[in-house]
Amino acid sequence: MKGRVLLVDDDAAVREALAQTLELADISTITAGSFVAAKDRITADFDGVILSDMRMPGRDGFHLLDYAHGQDRDLPVILLTGEGDIPMAVAAMAQGAFGFLEKPCAPAELIAVLERALHTRALVLDNRRLRQLVETGDPAARMVFGTSDLAEKLRRQVRLVAQAEGDALVNGAPGSGISKVAEVIHLSSARSKAAFVKRAAAGMTTETLRAALQEAEGGSLFIDEISHLPAQLQLVLSEGRDGPQGVCLMAGNTRDLTAEMQAGRFNADLYYRLEALSVRIPSLAERPEDIAEMFRRYVAQASEQAGLRAPEITPEVIASLMARDWPGNARSLMSVAMRFVMGLPEDVAPDTTLGLVEQMSMIEQSLLETALRRTGGQASAAAEALKLPRKTFYDKLARYSIRAEDFRP
Numbered sequence: 001m002k003g004r005v006l007l008v009d010d011d012a013a014v015r016e017a018l019a020q021t022l023e024l025a026d027i028s029t030i031t032a033g034s035f036v037a038a039k040d041r042i043t044a045d046f047d048g049v050i051l052s053d054m055r056m057p058g059r060d061g062f063h064l065l066d067y068a069h070g071q072d073r074d075l076p077v078i079l080l081t082g083e084g085d086i087p088m089a090v091a092a093m094a095q096g097a098f099g100f101l102e103k104p105c106a107p108a109e110l111i112a113v114l115e116r117a118l119h120t121r122a123l124v125l126d127n128r129r130l131r132q133l134v135e136t137g138d139p140a141a142r143m144v145f146g147t148s149d150l151a152e153k154l155r156r157q158v159r160l161v162a163q164a165e166g167d168a169l170v171n172g173a174p175g176s177g178i179s180k181v182a183e184v185i186h187l188s189s190a191r192s193k194a195a196f197v198k199r200a201a202a203g204m205t206t207e208t209l210r211a212a213l214q215e216a217e218g219g220s221l222f223i224d225e226i227s228h229l230p231a232q233l234q235l236v237l238s239e240g241r242d243g244p245q246g247v248c249l250m251a252g253n254t255r256d257l258t259a260e261m262q263a264g265r266f267n268a269d270l271y272y273r274l275e276a277l278s279v280r281i282p283s284l285a286e287r288p289e290d291i292a293e294m295f296r297r298y299v300a301q302a303s304e305q306a307g308l309r310a311p312e313i314t315p316e317v318i319a320s321l322m323a324r325d326w327p328g329n330a331r332s333l334m335s336v337a338m339r340f341v342m343g344l345p346e347d348v349a350p351d352t353t354l355g356l357v358e359q360m361s362m363i364e365q366s367l368l369e370t371a372l373r374r375t376g377g378q379a380s381a382a383a384e385a386l387k388l389p390r391k392t393f394y395d396k397l398a399r400y401s402i403r404a405e406d407f408r409p
Helices: 012-024 035-041 061-071 086-093 107-136 138-142 149-164 178-187 206-215 231-238 257-262 268-275 288-306 315-322 329-342 356-374 380-384 391-399
Strands: 004-008 028-030 049-053 077-081 099-102 168-172 196-200 220-224 248-253 276-282
Touching: 004 012, 004 035, 012 028, 012 107, 049 061, 049 107, 061 077, 061 086, 077 107, 086 099, 099 107, 099 276, 107 178, 107 288, 138 149, 138 178, 138 248, 149 178, 149 276, 168 178, 168 268, 178 220, 178 248, 196 206, 196 257, 206 231, 220 356, 231 268, 248 268, 288 315, 288 329, 315 329, 356 380, 356 391, 380 391
Parallel strands: 004 028, 004 049, 049 077, 077 099, 168 248, 168 276, 196 220, 220 248
Antiparallel strands: none
16 A cells, blocks of 8 residues: 545545545545544544545535644645635645645546655654654753754754763853753763762862762763862862763853953863863753743653643743743743643742752642641641542651641641
């Protein structure tokens, strides 16, 4: 068989004649007498194309076209028009129809159009499968979100730095995901099986640096806000002393490290050691076209972690996101996604210093306390209200050091 066609026409005689024509051309056919009958077949993973009459009772070809492209923008839809419906067909082409044919159409013309559509569909699905295979083995594709040119450039930089197997600098605006990108570099490198150790530069001592280097042996040590590292430790790192060999040093920074070095506040040797392999994360203000895609990914992550069904992301939600400034960048967008999943008011200001796990813990603690407050400190009633087994409820209270008696009148 050359492929599958979902054939939609309310005229049974026409439907049967077209189906026979397609089967003689070795094309498998699924028939439906209306949009309602065809709807369940129209999915993003449908491996065929759609051939539909334009004029049908109830939902017409325009509605079917809109619905199909709502499921999958790349799903080819060919529309059949009656004599004199050419203006309508042209309008359908403008809305993204793959093609249109005037009834009655010659079998050769029909088969030629369908074969082109089936070839196009096969290429689209093959490319998706290949992309999925690449992403499952490519941490940069799997973990660095966005579809813009800047997002793709960032992924390319991450892969190149990972392949170079050298010390690296990751810089970006606050909340842009510096530590995450550093971890993606590690996971994309030959060191991915070894440890990825994260430490903050502020307050680091000779002893804590030595311990971190020991822990990261054979892997990677990421030091966040490297410009805050004490001068003596900058010297130690610039000379590669005081630790085991075989540790890849990665540094994160939100300041202009070049200016810090030129002002004498940052060790020049360490700067040039790190700057040779540097990755800059673009802010959301530079790539607003990525906001919708990133929000969808964060909503999916938050829903999975919370064990909740992901809410519908309507065009209105996306429009409101696009209208906002994002000084907190990805971290702020992640916070909004989490509150969206939890159904919390949007006027809650996001804390861009906390990761998703920490923020989820804060939300869980708040829900436990709210349930106890509403039930007057009655733990059994609160557990029932949250639909939690009593043991699980008590375990969570212990985790957050919450005492039910503190909420009793």
